[in-house]
Amino acid sequence: MTQTYDLILRGGTVVLPWGMEATEVGVRAGRIAAIGDLRLATAAEVIDCTGLHVLPGLIDSHVHLREPGDPAVETIETGTRAAVLGGITTVFDMPNTNPSITNREKLDWKRDFVAGRAWTDIGFYVGAAKSNIAELAALEAEPNVCGVKVFAGSSTGDLLVEDDASLEAVMRSGRRRISYHSEDEYRLQARKGAYTTGMPHRMHAEWRDVECAFLGTRRLMAIARKTGRPAHILHVSTAEELAYLKDYRDVCTVEVLLNHLTQTDEAYDRLGGYAVMNPPIRDARHMAAAWEAVANGTVDSIGSDHAPHSRASKEKPWPECGAGLTGVQTLVPVMLDHVSAGRLSLPRLVDLLNAGPARVFGLVGKGRLAAGYDADFTLVDMKKTRSIEESWIASPCGWTPFAGHRCTGWPVMTIIRGQAVMREDAVLGAPIGTPARFAP
């Protein structure tokens, strides 16, 4: 009997969990139905993937879509539009909005709000505050909540939980999905007075220094050992933390960022405020350690920490300029360029941008190119060379720290649950993104 599918991806090299294979993928009702030789099958639509690699839909597990907040900078619609243009099929949205997402009412608002506005599927972070610790366990268990975000060091927004007792209470409230911004707030505040307006932007990395990050992470690991609860340490940025965390793999998972893998402190001279983020871009020794950690398995996921700020804010003198860089649209092209340069393999990249975040956060129905999983795909052309231009950036803030960055390897098509939502720079159809689901 002839098998029929809604969609067949034909002629590409498919990145499967066990490696790359020239094979075909059949999709039915939004899910992967078959992988193999489908020449005898029929389909409503066949996409010719000749010359392309077929990747499972890539996940950016660290984005700030800023809604509610400042639509002139970013919205759920524009940020997820940027994501699909950059080959991303699912994003996890951070809670440090204005106001922050810290209770059920605000979470429910956001979950309802994304319908008809999100181009990607979307997981929701809930923010920890000293006032909502008792509610966190219930919020973390919500099926569309990817996790709880804890700012143990202050950054953009009003969320902060910095003392040991509160951090321990937060950690005890969660089962698996608590993520930490790890910088030591006491050291941050103690050193603040030494810096004055108008100092060079590179002072950002001196203020928020290696010890600041290391002390934050050491504090969290001590609490994780004491409580036996796991901690996802976001944007680990120093060689010292990465070496230390190797001995804590039983209680931690680790994220590194695109920027820390790609930019060093020379960026402050070139980009000024457009290089300022928390934790900061550091010198080449730390970048080398981040790559070593990608290679030796210490790293579980890579995120962009897409954090738009207005040009007016970025052009203020340091330290008043906003801290945070756009990245959801450039994550895949820049990482593909790293693949082309031989810094990691395509299957390892897929592990870090698909299987890894799915494993860390307990994402349901995604995280594997296998039968039964959602038919989310990122089609990439590894031969395509193209420069990132600001005119391509969909976020209303309109800038990228990678302007002019030349990439070999580019996402040419984004497919979500069997529907093409981006092809060659064109966003297609309507925003079909739905709340992602997470294991309790």
Ligand SMILES: O=C1C[C@@H](C(=O)O)NC(=O)N1
């Ligand atoms: O922790 C953060 C927050 C983010 C933002 O702007 O929201 N920007 C950053 O650079 N780091």
